[in-house]
Amino acid sequence: MFKQLFIFSQLLLLFFHHSPTIFAQSPAPAPAPLGPPNVVGILKKAGHFNKLVRLMKRTKMDARIFSLLNNSNPLTIFAPTDEAFARLKSKTLKSFTYQQRIQLIQFHIVNSLLSPLDFETVTNPLSTQAGDNTKYKFPLNVTVDGDQVNIRTGIVNASVNGTVYSDSQLAVYQVDRVLLPLGFFVSPPPVPAPPPPKEKASPSDEDDEDDEDEPKPSGAMPVIYNGLGAKSFVCSVIIAFSLCV
Numbered sequence: 001m002f003k004q005l006f007i008f009s010q011l012l013l014l015f016f017h018h019s020p021t022i023f024a025q026s027p028a029p030a031p032a033p034l035g036p037p038n039v040v041g042i043l044k045k046a047g048h049f050n051k052l053v054r055l056m057k058r059t060k061m062d063a064r065i066f067s068l069l070n071n072s073n074p075l076t077i078f079a080p081t082d083e084a085f086a087r088l089k090s091k092t093l094k095s096f097t098y099q100q101r102i103q104l105i106q107f108h109i110v111n112s113l114l115s116p117l118d119f120e121t122v123t124n125p126l127s128t129q130a131g132d133n134t135k136y137k138f139p140l141n142v143t144v145d146g147d148q149v150n151i152r153t154g155i156v157n158a159s160v161n162g163t164v165y166s167d168s169q170l171a172v173y174q175v176d177r178v179l180l181p182l183g184f185f186v187s188p189p190p191v192p193a194p195p196p197p198k199e200k201a202s203p204s205d206e207d208d209e210d211d212e213d214e215p216k217p218s219g220a221m222p223v224i225y226n227g228l229g230a231k232s233f234v235c236s237v238i239i240a241f242s243l244c245v
C-alpha cells in the first residue's frame with residue numbers, strides 16, 4: 001500500500017517535472033539493515049534525560065553503548081531523570097574524576113536484558129559495565145516490593161518509574177535517583193593491622209629530655225633516666241658524703 005503510494009507519487013513527480021535525468025536514477029535503494037537502537041536518540045526523544053545525555057557524551061559512553069549494542073550485547077540501562085540529577089548534593093558530580101564519571105555511567109548499564117518480570121528473579125548484586133560488583137566496589141541490587149521496583153547501591157535507594165524503551169536487545173528504565181556506587185564513598189574497613197608504631201612516644205621522650213635539662217630543685221630526688229645520669233648522681237652523692245664526713 002505504502003509502496004504503491006510511493007510509486008504513484010514518484011510518477012506524479014515525473015509527470016510534473018518532465019525531467020529526463022530522473023529516468024536515469026536507479027530505484028530507491030532498499031533501506032539499509034537497521035543498526036542498533038540509538039540510546040541517545042531514545043533519551044533525547046523522551047525529553048527529560050538531558051543531563052544523562054550530556055554526561056554520556058562527555059564521557060564518550062554514548063559511543064561505547066553503541067558499540068556494545070552493535071556487537072549484539074544485550075543491555076539494560078537505568079536512566080536517571082534530570083530531576084534525579086538535581087537531587088544530588090551540590091558538587092557531587094564535580095567531585096568525581098573523569099574516570100569516575102565514566103564508571104558512574106557504566107554503573108547504570110546492566111550486562112543483560114531485564115524485563116520487568118525478570119526483576120523479581122534476578123540474582124543480586126547485578127553485573128554492570130562498571131565491573132567488580134563486590135561489596136566495596138560496584139554492587140547494584142534490584143528488588144521488587146509489590147508493584148514497586150527498587151534499586152539499592154548501598155548509597156542510594158532508587159525506584160524504577162517506568163519503561164522508556166524496550167526491544168529484544170535493550171531495555172531502558174527511568175529511575176528517580178542517580179545510582180551512586182558504594183565504592184566512590186566507602187572504603188573497605190582496614191584489615192586488622194599490626195599495632196601501630198609508637199609514634200607518640202618520641203615527642204614525649206623529647207619532652208622528658210627537655211625536663212632533664214631543667215634545673216632540679218635542690219634536695220629533690222632526681223629521677224634516674226639512664227645509666228650515665230645514675231652514675232653521675234651516685235658520684236655526686238659519694239662526693240657530698242665524703243666532704244661531709
Ligand SMILES: *[C@@H]1O[C@H](CO)[C@@H](O)[C@H](O)[C@H]1NC(C)=O
Nearest residue numbers: 035036066067069070071072
Ligand atoms: C556495527 O556492526 C557491523 C557488523 O556487525 C559492522 O559492519 C559495523 O562496522 C559496525 N559499526 C560500527 C560503527 O562499529
Ligand SMILES: *[C@@H]1O[C@H](CO)[C@@H](O)[C@H](O)[C@H]1NC(C)=O
Nearest residue numbers: 124125139140141152153154
Ligand atoms: C545486595 O544483595 C546482596 C545479596 O543478597 C546482599 O548481600 C547485599 O547486602 C545487598 N546490598 C544492598 C546495598 O542492599
Ligand SMILES: *[C@@H]1O[C@H](CO)[C@@H](O)[C@H](O)[C@H]1NC(C)=O
Nearest residue numbers: 151152153154155156157158
Ligand atoms: C535504603 O533502604 C533501606 C531499607 O529500607 C534503609 O535501611 C536505608 O537506610 C535506605 N538508604 C537510604 C540511603 O535511603
Ligand SMILES: *[C@@H]1O[C@H](CO)[C@@H](O)[C@H](O)[C@H]1NC(C)=O
Nearest residue numbers: 083147148149159160161176
Ligand atoms: C517513582 O516511584 C516511586 C515509588 O513508586 C515514587 O515514590 C515516586 O514518586 C516516583 N517518581 C516519579 C517521578 O514518578
